[in-house]
Every structure is written in C-alpha cells, then in structure tokens.
Amino acid sequence: WQRLSDRINHVAPSATLAVDSKAKAMKASGIDVIGFGAGEPNFATPAPIVAAAAEAVQDPKNYRYTPTPGLPELREAIAAKTLRDSGYEVDPSQVVVTNGGKQAVYASFQILLDEGDEVIIPTPYWTSYPEAVKLAGGKPVEVFAGADRGFEPSIESIEAARTERTKAIIVNTPNNPTGAVWKPETVKAIGEWAIEHHIWVISDEIYEHLNYDGAKTTYIGAAVPEVRDQLLVLNGVAKTYAMPGWRVGWMIAPAEVAKAASKLQGHMTSNVNNISQRAAIQAVSGPLDAVYEMRAAFDKRRQAIVAALNDIEGVNCPTPTGAFYAFADITALLGKPLGPNGTVAHTSSEFAAAMLDEAHVAAVPGEAFGAPGYLRFSYALADDQLAEGMRRMKAYVEA
Numbered sequence: 001w002q003r004l005s006d007r008i009n010h011v012a013p014s015a016t017l018a019v020d021s022k023a024k025a026m027k028a029s030g031i032d033v034i035g036f037g038a039g040e041p042n043f044a045t046p047a048p049i050v051a052a053a054a055e056a057v058q059d060p061k062n063y064r065y066t067p068t069p070g071l072p073e074l075r076e077a078i079a080a081k082t083l084r085d086s087g088y089e090v091d092p093s094q095v096v097v098t099n100g101g102k103q104a105v106y107a108s109f110q111i112l113l114d115e116g117d118e119v120i121i122p123t124p125y126w127t128s129y130p131e132a133v134k135l136a137g138g139k140p141v142e143v144f145a146g147a148d149r150g151f152e153p154s155i156e157s158i159e160a161a162r163t164e165r166t167k168a169i170i171v172n173t174p175n176n177p178t179g180a181v182w183k184p185e186t187v188k189a190i191g192e193w194a195i196e197h198h199i200w201v202i203s204d205e206i207y208e209h210l211n212y213d214g215a216k217t218t219y220i221g222a223a224v225p226e227v228r229d230q231l232l233v234l235n236g237v238a239k240t241y242a243m244p245g246w247r248v249g250w251m252i253a254p255a256e257v258a259k260a261a262s263k264l265q266g267h268m269t270s271n272v273n274n275i276s277q278r279a280a281i282q283a284v285s286g287p288l289d290a291v292y293e294m295r296a297a298f299d300k301r302r303q304a305i306v307a308a309l310n311d312i313e314g315v316n317c318p319t320p321t322g323a324f325y326a327f328a329d330i331t332a333l334l335g336k337p338l339g340p341n342g343t344v345a346h347t348s349s350e351f352a353a354a355m356l357d358e359a360h361v362a363a364v365p366g367e368a369f370g371a372p373g374y375l376r377f378s379y380a381l382a383d384d385q386l387a388e389g390m391r392r393m394k395a396y397v398e399a
C-alpha cells in the first residue's frame with residue numbers, strides 16, 4: 001500500500017535548508033565548516049525589538065491566542081509601514097500576519113489555484129515557489145533569464161509562456177538567489193501585462209531594503225496602481241530586521257483574498273506567536289537606522305565576495321545589487337579535477353557536494369533554483385568567515 005500521498009511525494013525537500021543542515025551537522029561533529037548556504041543574517045536582532053519582546057513576555061495578556069489574521073496593532077503598523085516604504089495606502093484589514101514569509105507564499109497558492117492552474121515563475125527562482133505551487137495542485141511554469149540579461153525576464157518570454165491556464169506570476173525583486181534588483185521598466189511591464197490578461201501578481205518583497213550601488217526596489221503596487229486589485233504582496237521581518245527565528249511575515253491582498261488567507265490560517269496555525277507579533281510591531285514601526293547599518297555591512301561583504309569569486313579561475317560572478325546573495329557561474333569548473341584528490345564534478349550539484357565534503361565550504365547548487373551551472377553564496381556571515389571560505393574555495397579549485 002502507498003503510505004504517503006502523491007502530493008507530498010512529488011514535492012522536493014528544501015535544498016537550501018538541506019545544505020544548511022548538512023553544514024550544521026558537520027560543524028556539530030567538530031568539522032570547521034564555512035557556511036554560505038543559509039539565507040540568514042548573522043546579526044543579532046536589534047536591541048529595541050528584543051526589549052519589546054522581553055516586556056511582552058512578562059504580561060499574561062500576551063499568553064493568549066491573538067486574532068487569526070494578527071494583532072490589530074501589528075496589522076495597522078504594517079499598513080503604515082507599507083505607506084512609508086512602498087508609497088501607497090492599504091487598509092489594515094487587507095493585512096494577514098503569517099508564520100514567516102514562507103507561510104504567506106504557501107497560502108497564496110492554496111487560495112488562488114485550482115488543479116492544473118499555471119504559475120509563471122521567473123527563473124532562477126527561490127527554491128520554495130515551485131513546491132508551494134505543486135502543493136496547491138498547480139503547475140509551475142519556468143521562464144529563464146540568465147546572467148546575460150541581468151537575470152531579468154523579458155515580457156516577450158513571459159508572454160510566450162502564457163496559456164489559458166495561467167493564473168498568477170511571481171515577482172521577486174530584490175531577488176533570491178541572484179541578488180538582482182529588477183529595472184522599473186521590467187516590473188511595470190509585468191504589472192501591465194497581468195492587468196491585460198487577468199493574471200494575479202504575487203510580489204515577494206522580503207529583501208526590499210537591501211539595495212546597493214544606488215539600486216532601488218520597484219514596488220509593483222506603486223509602479224502600476226491598477227494592479228493592486230489583483231496583487232498579493234508578501235513580506236516579513238526575517239531579512240530586514242535580522243529576525244529569521246521569530247517567524248513573522250505577512251500578506252497584503254484585496255479583501256476577499258485576505259479573508260480567505262485568514263480562513264486558511266484559522267485551520268492551519270490559528271495565529272502567529274503572540275510575543276513575536278509584539279516584537280514585530282516594534283520592528284516595523286521603528287526607525288530603519290539599524291537596518292541601514294546592517295546593509296552597510298552587507299555591502300562591504302558583497303564587494304569582498306564578488307571580487308574573491310571572480311579571482312578564482314573559472315568562476316564568473318556578476319555584481320548583484322540587492323539581497324545578500326552572490327550567484328556565480330561555475331560551468332567552466334565542471335569536468336575538471338578539483339582539490340588534492342582530483343575529484344571531478346559534472347554538475348553544480350556534484351560540485352557543491354564535493355566542495356562541502358572536501359573543502360568544508362557550503363554553497364547551494366543552482367539546481368535548487370532552476371539554474372544548473374551556478375552556485376549561490378549567501379554573504380550573511382562574518383567577514384573573517386567569508387574571507388576564509390573564499391580562500392578555501394580558491395585553493396580547492398586551483399589545487
């Protein structure tokens with residue numbers, strides 16, 4: 001008898017979490033691993049946010065469930081923050097607080113898709129998108145754009161992928177895994193195309209504040225105001241405020257979708273951890289000073305890692321202007337002997353496995369993002385770790 005469902009059997013495990021957990025397990029067994037795998041800021045959550053949580057945990061009123069879509073004060077603060085950062089108004093009733101941005105991604109497809117509906121996913125993509133689509137019975141449709149296009153999809157390639165089953169498209173800028181910040185024209189064109197063809201837009205804005213070299217996040221709801229009636233904005237505190245473990249994210253959507261998200265959440269998780277929501281109020285309504293400090297540190301690492309990667313023979317890494325990832329082309333290294341044992345990797349997946357086993361450097365293979373031949377390096381780690389990891393990789397490749 002088939003013990004597990006087809007649904008779960010057809011879902012791939014999260015490759016990014018897999019690399020990270022293997023690296024953590026190696027570390028736990030005493031191996032000195034340098035981890036470029038996790039998309040997790042290495043900073044501590046800023047003190048005022050921690051203080052808000054510490055205060056909240058003393059108050060028994062916060063030991064209770066919160067309303068399913070979130071604390072009213074937090075939904076209001078998220079609406080205010082959206083006006084501040086994205087430049088347009090949303091009603092707090094449109095905000096649903098979720099257990100991280102990831103739950104908002106999952107919920108979006110559960111709410112919008114029927115069996116066989118298609119979702120256009122600009123590729124390279126964040127690893128969870130296609131799996132969340134499949135879990136909702138949908139069909140992921142990849143539209144690839146490589147380094148030659150700055151990893152930005154053309155509207156022609158998107159239109160070529162459209163069928164009568166196309167229900168939604170994902171926009172993720174600044175982008176994971178490429179670090180690309182899409183041009184305003186690209187974002188605008190997608191918004192206008194979506195309106196013309198009655199297609200939902202799911203805009204994942206979790207890296208909104210992490211921009212470098214003067215790049216700016218284009219908010220599709222601001223660039224194309226008419227799209228707001230068919231727009232789901234996804235966001236969260238994990239990356240901006242160094243709060244990955246607090247598990248607070250949100251969706252902003254038209255009223256009918258927000259109600260549906262709340263209905264789904266009512267059966268799935270009831271609500272997000274009360275104390276975490278109190279901390280998130282402080283995070284989203286506080287100043288962005290700490291965020292800018294972290295961004296300055298990321299910027300230095302970004303420059304260091306791009307220079308170090310391009311200094312390795314056979315590695316080609318375009319300069320990203322957003323998020324905290326460098327996405328390097330390593331196709332020239334495939335089929336060549338690596339390290340003291342002369343190990344040969346034929347795919348980026350084999351390369352990542354060999355580099356982790358033999359050089360103790362963890363990076364996520366492009367296969368996890370629909371882009372074989374690349375490796376993703378998260379530079380959300382300490383400067384000395386970054387330098388040591390790059391030294392090891394260079395020695396491994398050029399041995």
Ligand code: PLP
Pocket residue numbers: 039099100101102103126172176204206235236237238244248249
């Ligand atoms: N969206 C993107 C593009 C991400 O990279 C991540 C985390 O890696 C998330 C959403 C979800 O983050 P969280 O669930 O920690 O809020």
